[in-house]
Amino acid sequence: MGKSERNITNWKQYNQALVNRGSVTFWLDEAAVNAWHCTKHHGGRGRGFQFSDTAIETALMLKGIFKLSLRATEGFINSLFQLMKIPLIAPDYSCISKRAKRRCCLNKRNLFRFP
Numbered sequence: 001m002g003k004s005e006r007n008i009t010n011w012k013q014y015n016q017a018l019v020n021r022g023s024v025t026f027w028l029d030e031a032a033v034n035a036w037h038c039t040k041h042h043g044g045r046g047r048g049f050q051f052s053d054t055a056i057e058t059a060l061m062l063k064g065i066f067k068l069s070l071r072a073t074e075g076f077i078n079s080l081f082q083l084m085k086i087p088l089i090a091p092d093y094s095c096i097s098k099r100a101k102r103r104c105c106l107n108k109r110n111l112f113r114f115p
Helices: 011-021 030-034 053-066 070-084 093-103
Strands: none
Touching: 053 070, 053 093, 070 093
């Protein structure tokens, strides 16, 4: 590996940038929070969905990014809501699993593949 072309002059800022790379701080925007619960019926027989496609996709995205199991994903989302002081609950792990089969497919090669 060759010598770096840029010399670092501000070591304090450079070190802080390296520390910030490991930060897992992120926020759910207000639009995602407002769209968390499903407002329309799926059109078939039976009870409608409690959680929107946005909620399921968010759960699957977090599952893929942090390599969590479905149960750990449910706990992770619930803890995020507690930290953000949002009065919502995460979809149950079985709900995520069933809806993932209908909506999205997680693949090792590509994170999402929409039908």
